[in-house]
Amino acid sequence: MQNIKEILSDEISLDPKDWEALRTLGHHMIDDMTDHLQNIQNEPSWRTIPQDTKEFLKGGIPQTPGNIAEVYEEFKKHILPYPSGNIHPRFWAWVQGTGTPFGVLAEMLAATMNPNTAIGEHSAMYVEEQVLDWCKEMLNYRPTSSGILVSGGSMANITALMVARNHQTGRNIRKEGVQAAKGRMTLYCSIETHSCIDKAAEVMGIGSDSVRKIGVDENYRIKLNELADAIESDIAAGNTPFCVVGNAGTVNTGAIDPLDDLLSISRKHNLWFHVDGAFGALAKMVPEYKQSLGAIEEADSVAFDLHKWMYMPYEVGCTLVRDSDAHRSAFATEANYLMIHERELAAGPDPTGNYGLELSRGFKALKVWMSLKEHGIQKYAAAIRQNIAQAFYLGELIAKERKLELLAPVSLNIVCFRYKRDGLSAGQLNKLNKEIVMTLQERGIASPSSTIHGGRYAIRVANTNHRSRKEDFETLVKETVGIGDELAR
Amino acid sequence: MQNIKEILSDEISLDPKDWEALRTLGHHMIDDMTDHLQNIQNEPSWRTIPQDTKEFLKGGIPQTPGNIAEVYEEFKKHILPYPSGNIHPRFWAWVQGTGTPFGVLAEMLAATMNPNTAIGEHSAMYVEEQVLDWCKEMLNYRPTSSGILVSGGSMANITALMVARNHQTGRNIRKEGVQAAKGRMTLYCSIETHSCIDKAAEVMGIGSDSVRKIGVDENYRIKLNELADAIESDIAAGNTPFCVVGNAGTVNTGAIDPLDDLLSISRKHNLWFHVDGAFGALAKMVPEYKQSLGAIEEADSVAFDLHKWMYMPYEVGCTLVRDSDAHRSAFATEANYLMIHERELAAGPDPTGNYGLELSRGFKALKVWMSLKEHGIQKYAAAIRQNIAQAFYLGELIAKERKLELLAPVSLNIVCFRYKRDGLSAGQLNKLNKEIVMTLQERGIASPSSTIHGGRYAIRVANTNHRSRKEDFETLVKETVGIGDELAR
Numbered sequence: 013m014q015n016i017k018e019i020l021s022d023e024i025s026l027d028p029k030d031w032e033a034l035r036t037l038g039h040h041m042i043d044d045m046t047d048h049l050q051n052i053q054n055e056p057s058w059r060t061i062p063q064d065t066k067e068f069l070k071g072g073i074p075q076t077p078g079n080i081a082e083v084y085e086e087f088k089k090h091i092l093p094y095p096s097g098n099i100h101p102r103f104w105a106w107v108q109g110t111g112t113p114f115g116v117l118a119e120m121l122a123a124t125m126n127p128n129t130a131i132g133e134h135s136a137m138y139v140e141e142q143v144l145d146w147c148k149e150m151l152n153y154r155p156t157s158s159g160i161l162v163s164g165g166s167m168a169n170i171t172a173l174m175v176a177r178n179h180q181t182g183r184n185i186r187k188e189g190v191q192a193a194k195g196r197m198t199l200y201c202s203i204e205t206h207s208c209i210d211k212a213a214e215v216m217g218i219g220s221d222s223v224r225k226i227g228v229d230e231n232y233r234i235k236l237n238e239l240a241d242a243i244e245s246d247i248a249a250g251n252t253p254f255c256v257v258g259n260a261g262t263v264n265t266g267a268i269d270p271l272d273d274l275l276s277i278s279r280k281h282n283l284w285f286h287v288d289g290a291f292g293a294l295a296k297m298v299p300e301y302k303q304s305l306g307a308i309e310e311a312d313s314v315a316f317d318l319h320k321w322m323y324m325p326y327e328v329g330c331t332l333v334r335d336s337d338a339h340r341s342a343f344a345t346e347a348n349y350l351m352i353h354e355r356e357l358a359a360g361p362d363p364t365g366n367y368g369l370e371l372s373r374g375f376k377a378l379k380v381w382m383s384l385k386e387h388g389i390q391k392y393a394a395a396i397r398q399n400i401a402q403a404f405y406l407g408e409l410i411a412k413e414r415k416l417e418l419l420a421p422v423s424l425n426i427v428c429f430r431y432k433r434d435g436l437s438a439g440q441l442n443k444l445n446k447e448i449v450m451t452l453q454e455r456g457i458a459s460p461s462s463t464i465h466g467g468r469y470a471i472r473v474a475n476t477n478h479r480s481r482k483e484d485f486e487t488l489v490k491e492t493v494g495i496g497d498e499l500a501r
Numbered sequence: 502m503q504n505i506k507e508i509l510s511d512e513i514s515l516d517p518k519d520w521e522a523l524r525t526l527g528h529h530m531i532d533d534m535t536d537h538l539q540n541i542q543n544e545p546s547w548r549t550i551p552q553d554t555k556e557f558l559k560g561g562i563p564q565t566p567g568n569i570a571e572v573y574e575e576f577k578k579h580i581l582p583y584p585s586g587n588i589h590p591r592f593w594a595w596v597q598g599t600g601t602p603f604g605v606l607a608e609m610l611a612a613t614m615n616p617n618t619a620i621g622e623h624s625a626m627y628v629e630e631q632v633l634d635w636c637k638e639m640l641n642y643r644p645t646s647s648g649i650l651v652s653g654g655s656m657a658n659i660t661a662l663m664v665a666r667n668h669q670t671g672r673n674i675r676k677e678g679v680q681a682a683k684g685r686m687t688l689y690c691s692i693e694t695h696s697c698i699d700k701a702a703e704v705m706g707i708g709s710d711s712v713r714k715i716g717v718d719e720n721y722r723i724k725l726n727e728l729a730d731a732i733e734s735d736i737a738a739g740n741t742p743f744c745v746v747g748n749a750g751t752v753n754t755g756a757i758d759p760l761d762d763l764l765s766i767s768r769k770h771n772l773w774f775h776v777d778g779a780f781g782a783l784a785k786m787v788p789e790y791k792q793s794l795g796a797i798e799e800a801d802s803v804a805f806d807l808h809k810w811m812y813m814p815y816e817v818g819c820t821l822v823r824d825s826d827a828h829r830s831a832f833a834t835e836a837n838y839l840m841i842h843e844r845e846l847a848a849g850p851d852p853t854g855n856y857g858l859e860l861s862r863g864f865k866a867l868k869v870w871m872s873l874k875e876h877g878i879q880k881y882a883a884a885i886r887q888n889i890a891q892a893f894y895l896g897e898l899i900a901k902e903r904k905l906e907l908l909a910p911v912s913l914n915i916v917c918f919r920y921k922r923d924g925l926s927a928g929q930l931n932k933l934n935k936e937i938v939m940t941l942q943e944r945g946i947a948s949p950s951s952t953i954h955g956g957r958y959a960i961r962v963a964n965t966n967h968r969s970r971k972e973d974f975e976t977l978v979k980e981t982v983g984i985g986d987e988l989a990r
Contacts, residue, residue, distance in 0.1 A: 016789055016890045017897075024883055026601045026812055026876060026967040031539050034602055038531035041606055045613040046524045049516070058846050061624060069627040073635040076877040080603055083874040087610060091867070096616045096623035096846065105846060106838065111615035112515045113523055114569055117530055119612035121576060123814040123868075124534040126600035127585045134585035135550065138558040146562040163652060164861025166854075174704065189708030191680045207836040208860060215663065215858060217706015219678025263838050300505060319861065323515055325612040326863035347696040348953040349595065349752050349961065353935065356942035357547050357585065357594060358950060365655075369704060371697060372653025372808065374815035378580070379612075385572040387515060388565040394513060401505045408506075446842065453845040461847060464837040472838065478515040 028080070037081055048092070049099070049113045053479065056456020057100045065090045097459050101479035102488065105461035107263060107291050107320055110477045114386045115325040118379035129373045131350060133360030140377035141361055146384060147318075147330050151296055152309050158336035160367040161318075161376045164329040165290035166208040168315030171331040171368050173199070173212045173255065175313060176284035178342040179335070180254035186342070190217045195251035200224045200242060202234035202269060204262040206288060231421060232267035234258070236277065243281055255284040260305055260314075261292020264463050264472075266403075266424030268292060271307035278312075289316040290329075291476055292424060297393035298400060301424075310334075318380055321396055321425075321476045328376040331368070340366050399425045399475045406473060406485040415493050419470045428463060428470035431496035442469035444499060451495045458488045517569070526570055537581070538588070538602045542968065545945020546591045547584075554579045586948050590968035591977065594950035596752065596780050596809055599966050603875045604814040607868035618862045620839060622849030629866035630850055635873060636807075636819050640785055641798050647825035649856040650807075650865045653818040654779035655697040657804030660820040660857050662688070662701045662744065664802060665773035667831040668824075669743035675831070679706045684740035689713045689731060691723035691758060693751040695777060720910060721756035723747070725766065732770055744773040749794055749803075750781020753952050753961075755892075755913030757781060760796035767801075776800045779818075780809040780965055781913060786882035787889060790913075799823075807869055810885050810914075810965050817865040820857070829855050888914045888964045895962060895974040904982050908959045917952060917959035920985035931958035933988060940984045947977045 028034040068090050098108040127136040144159040162168050176199075178185045183192040190197055197218045201209055203225045210220045224242045227235045239256070246253050258274040259267065271287065278285035287293065287308050293316040296305035308314050317329040333339035344366040353359050365371045384392075407422035410429045419428040430445045445462075446469055452458050463472045471492065473485075517523040557579050587597040616625040633648040651657050665688075667674045672681040679686055686707045690698055692714045699709045713731045716724045728745070735742050747763040748756065760776065767774035776782065776797050782805040785794035797803050806818040822828035833855040842848050854860045873881075896911035899918045908917040919934045934951075935958055941947050952961045960981065962974075 016886065017894050019883075019887060019890050020894060020971050023887060023970055024880065024967075026599075026872075026880070026884060027538070028602055031535060031602075034606075035531065035535045038535060038606055039528055041609060042524065042527035042531055045609065046520060046527060048613060050520050058623075060845075061622065061627070065624070066627060069624070069631050070634075071631070073638040074874050074877045075879055077880060078874045078877070080875055083603075083871055086874070087867075087871065091624040091628060092610075092614065094624040095614050096621045096625065098617065099613075099615050106617070106620065108617050109615075110515075111612065113517055113520075114572075116609055116612040116615075117523075117527055120530060120534065120605055120609040121581075123600065123605040123608035124537060124588075125581065125584050126588050126598075126605075126814050128587065128595070128597045128808075128815055131595065132585045133550065134547075135554070135558070135580040135583040136585065138550070138555060139580060142558050142560070145559075149562040163859050163863070166858060166860040170858060177706075178703075185706075185708065186703040187709050189685070189702075189711060190678060190706040191685075192708070196678070196680075207834045207839070211832070211834060211858065213678075214667075214675040215704060217666075217674075217679040219674065219676050219681070221676050222678060263836075317861065319617075325615050326617055327861055329861065343700070345696045345700060347752075349950070350696075351951055351953070353939055353951075356549075356939045357948050358938070358942075369655060369659060369700065370652050371655040372806065372816055372818065374652070378576075382572055382576065384563050385567045385575070386569055388563045388567070390564055391513065391515070391566060394508075395515060397505065398508060398512060401508050405506050405509060449847075450842055450845040453847075459846050461838070462840055462842075464840070478513075481512055482509050 034080065037084060045116065052099055053101050055100065057102045057459045058097045058453045058456055059094055061094045065094065101477065101481065102458035102484045103477060104473040104475050105459045107474045107476060109320045109323045110479055111325040112323055112383060115379045115383050118382040119325055122375035122378040125375060127375050129375050130365055130371050131363040132357050136375045136377065137361045139381050143377040143380045148332060150389060151293060151314065153332050154334060156336060157332050157334050158339040158367060159330060159332040160364055162329045162331060162368060163327045164319065165315060165317050166211065168329040168331045169208050169288055170212040170215055172286050172313035172315050172333065174216060175333055175339050175342040176255040176286060177216050179338040180284050181252055193252045195249065196222050198222050198224055198246045198251050198253045199255045199257065200226060200239055201257035202226050202228050202259060204228050204232050204264055204267060205257060205259055206263050206290065209257055209288065231423065232262055232265045234269045236270065236273050240277060253281060253283055255286055258287045260287050260289035260308065261424050265420040265428060266292065266426035268304050268423065271305065275307045275310055284312045287311045287314040289314050291317060291320040294321045295396055295400065295424060298397040322392055323478050324379050324383060328380060343367055395478045402480060402485060403427050403475050405482060409485060409489045413489055413493060415496060419465045419468055425475045427473040428465055430469065430471055431492055433500050438467065444496065445469045445471055447499050448492055448495050452491060457491045523569065526573060534605065541588055542590050544589065546589045546948045547586045547942045547945055548582060550583045554583065590966065590970065591947035591973045592966060593962040593964050594948045596963045596965060598809045598812045599968055600814040601812055601872060604868045604872050607871040608814055611864035611867040614864060616864050618864050619854055619860050620852040621846050625864045625866065626850045628870050632866040632869045637821060639878060640782060640803065642821050643823060645825060646821050646823050647828040647856060648819060648821040649853060651818045651820060651857060652816045653808065654804060654806050655700065657818040657820040658697050658777055659701040659704055661775050661802035661804050661822065663705060664822055664828050664831040665744040665775060666705050668827040669773050670741055682741045684738065685711050687711050687713055687735045687740050687742045688744045688746065689715060689728055690746035691715050691717050691748060693717050693721050693753055693756060694746060694748055695752045695779065698746055698777065720912065721751055721754045723758045725759065725762050729766060742770060742772055744775055746775045746777055749776050749778035749797065750913050754909040754917060755781065755915035757793050757912065760794065764796045764799055773801045776803040778803050778805040780806060783810045784885055784889065784913060787886040811881055812967050813868050813872060817869060832856055884967045891969060891974060892916050892964050894971060898974060898978045902978055902982060904985060908954045908957055914964045916962040917954060919958065919960055920981055922989050927956065933985065934958045934960055936988050937981055937984050941980060946980050
């Protein structure tokens with residue numbers, strides 16, 4: 013090991029030898045990326061990835077240095093032209109936000125500073141605290157609550173449910189494990205709930221068997237009597253009910269559970285009331301939804317994404333927890349190498365690892381901070397309201413078009429419909445509509461995704477897209493009918 | 502809800518009204534950020550945050566739009582000057598990587614494309630697959646293994662241990678919960694193991710009581726006989742031992758557990774063998790460490806960070822799992838709204854949610870892809886080797902300086918030492934050394950962090966910094982002695 017020190021006579025770094033080449037390339041990128049975003053509506057909504065690109069993306073690890081301008085050319089040739097397309101005005105697949113150009117610049121600044129936003133006395137820690145306060149303001153959630161920025165809805169829900177699991181039993185679950193609870197620890201939500209709640213139960217060790225899936229009414233909202241019965245029968249069976257999860261916008265249809273009632277039931281049985289508001293929670297800022305989402309203010313925790321209906325670049329979600337002590341108690345750790353000092357670098361705000369699963373974390377807060385300064389929250393509320401209005405508009409267009417049918421009522425920003433034609437079996441209709449979706453994508457016209465409603469394949473539009481215009485939805489309807497007619501022939 | 506549609510007569514977007522202003526600002530940022538990184542060695546290693554900045558970072562949520570150039574000025578005034586400092590050549594606190602300038606540009610490109618790298622047929626999914634293959638190549642891990650990029654070491658370890666928990670008992674733990682196992686599910690690691698392993702046990706529901714902490718020898722390596730005894734006694738007690746965690750670089754001292762022996766013991770008892778190689782795993786690319794880290798190739802899983810010893814911008818870590826079926830079985834989900842189609846957008850590689858906790862995920866792979874193309878893996882190996890050589894060099898400087906003493910043997914890239922002075926009590930020495938660390942930081946000279954070794958406060962240097970030079974360590978030694986003398990007076 014003595015010889016190793018000889019190499020210090022010729023030290024290297026990973027900084028560029030030629031800073032001007034880096035600077036010049038950076039300027040090229042700014043021009044290219046600005047052009048790209050400014051003209052995105054003229055691009056197809058999606059493109060087939062050519063085989064030579066797939067082959068190119070299979071090569072072994074580079075051994076020796078390359079030229080950065082050439083690396084950028086490879087990016088422009090093989091990566092940039094084949095996006096998923098969620099920045100395109102006619103992308104409405106799954107639930108994916110659109111990002112913004114100023115958000116792109118914020119990400120560059122965050123990567124320049126490159127903080128680990130986990131611990132210490134430095135600006136990123138304070139920016140995150142401020143952004144969390146702003147998140148509370150958005151939802152009118154209580155100022156004394158705690159929160160943490162996470163990668164997205166799944167992590168936001170898992171984080172919140174971890175707090176619930178650790179807080180509710182009166183036992184030290186962190187230390188003893190879930191087997192310390194009486195019987196099973198059971199959690200309640202509707203059958204329309206996102207799969208990440210099952211995953212949370214699996215992660216937390218209570219098992220997906222402990223997730224009691226409650227039926228829904230014709231508007232896809234949880235049935236309260238079934239819920240009450242399920243809780244009662246778990247209590248009778250010697251289990252430990254600990255949490256009710258309400259949906260603020262289900263993934264399939266955008267349905268909002270009766271949150272007020274869920275809150276009452278949770279309070280009655282002393283259960284943690286969590287709201288999965290991955291995209292829907294932020295609709296609370298829209299006057300028409302203020303009431304149906306009002307109970308979020310009293311929820312014990314709420315999970316939502318800023319890269320969905322706040323249109324931030326990926327990734328950033330948020331968990332807020334009403335009882336900050338319960339939150340901290342669920343995660344706080346002490347370690348010698350993470351010691352806090354009275355002042356300087358090792359002082360600073362409470363380390364974020366005390367509020368979640370992660371230790372290392374990037375500077376997600378900066379893009380939120382800069383974007384909110386760019387637009388102001390009122391404009392975000394208006395953009396969300398516009399997306400909802402567009403969904404209702406699309407619903408009307410579909411209702412007017414005899415070759416299409418709605419498969420679920422429009423209640424927020426999600427529209428599920430299909431092309432119909434007399435004389436086709438259920439199976440044939442499903443196959444035809446799937447072919448329509450793939451053809452819309454293949455031709456670069458539009459990117460809806462799909463789901464299944466009562467065995468029926470649904471073309472599914474989830475609108476969290478600030479670039480979409482009325483005309484885009486008109487195009488979707490027209491082309492769906494056109495392709496349906498063409499394929500049915 | 503009918504009125505809401507009236508707003509569609511005047512649709513808004515979050516794109517800039519003035520694209521040229523955005524473009525101009527982007528060019529300014531490129532110049533500023535290039536200058537900033539090019540001259541970082543002339544900045545202090547850390548700066549006190551002024552009170553007016555702390556006040557500024559407390560304001561309420563912006564209501565109305567602001568000017569983007571002014572937002573950038575606020576960033577330059579209140580955020581950029583007060584970093585944690587891990588991009589500075591004399592930052593060695595905790596274990597934090599340095600980032601690179603080209604990595605900054607890669608993050609800008611990733612944010613422009615803004616994919617959710619979770620599902621679908623688009624380039625980001627293939628770039629991630631390629632990067633995972635490169636990660637396997639780095640460690641000579643088997644090509645048929647599976648992997649996933651995560652936020653960092655904590656998530657990488659949690660992800661791997663979830664697979665172990667779900668795979669090892671012969672029961673369906675995902676469904677039934679951990680209570681389905683016989684007795685307690687127990688996990689084994691040394692007392693020097695990072696706290697994230699305790700957190701993983703808490704998250705997974707087995708409880709931190711199930712983490713059996715085994716003692717270490719004088720080189721901070723796990724004691725094998727104690728380990729064997731602990732496993733035997735858990736078996737005798739009717740528990741279910743399921744996993745051994747070996748350290749490839751402990752956080753306190755950089756110690757490498759005897760991984761070959763841990764592998765043998767794990768195989769003998771049919772336990773999952775996981776390696777926490779948060780920073781140390783990548784030292785396997787350095788010839789001097791090839792042997793001591795060789796058993797990683799046979800480990801059931803390994804967790805490591807790319808933002809630490811690969812100097813990537815935050816955040817990116819990685820989990821690799823030898824048995825890809827076990828990996829997928831631990832996480833795979835089916836949901837109607839995530840249906841895979843035969844072709845187009847909803848086709849593509851296996852969704853990443855089948856290999857981890859997250860669904861929404863950013864495009865972390867691009868910075869790895871572009872950076873490896875920029876430098877080639879051999880240069881990374883050389884930079885890691887250089888960091889180790891620098892740590893040994895620092896160790897020698899300390900050994901030669903009678904006013905300093907090493908508190909642990911240097912074995913990788915971590916150096917723990919303190920200032921000493923006759924006539925001071927143990928408590929006084931601890932207080933003095935803590936004051937030295939804070940003074941080094943306060944004066945902007947250097948940023949080590951600290952830990953405790955056997956009750957003794959240690960100044961701790963963890964070197965994953967490609968900007969550090971020999972002279973920087975000489976400065977640290979000289980200034981530590983100088984400040985120590987000054988404070989002791």
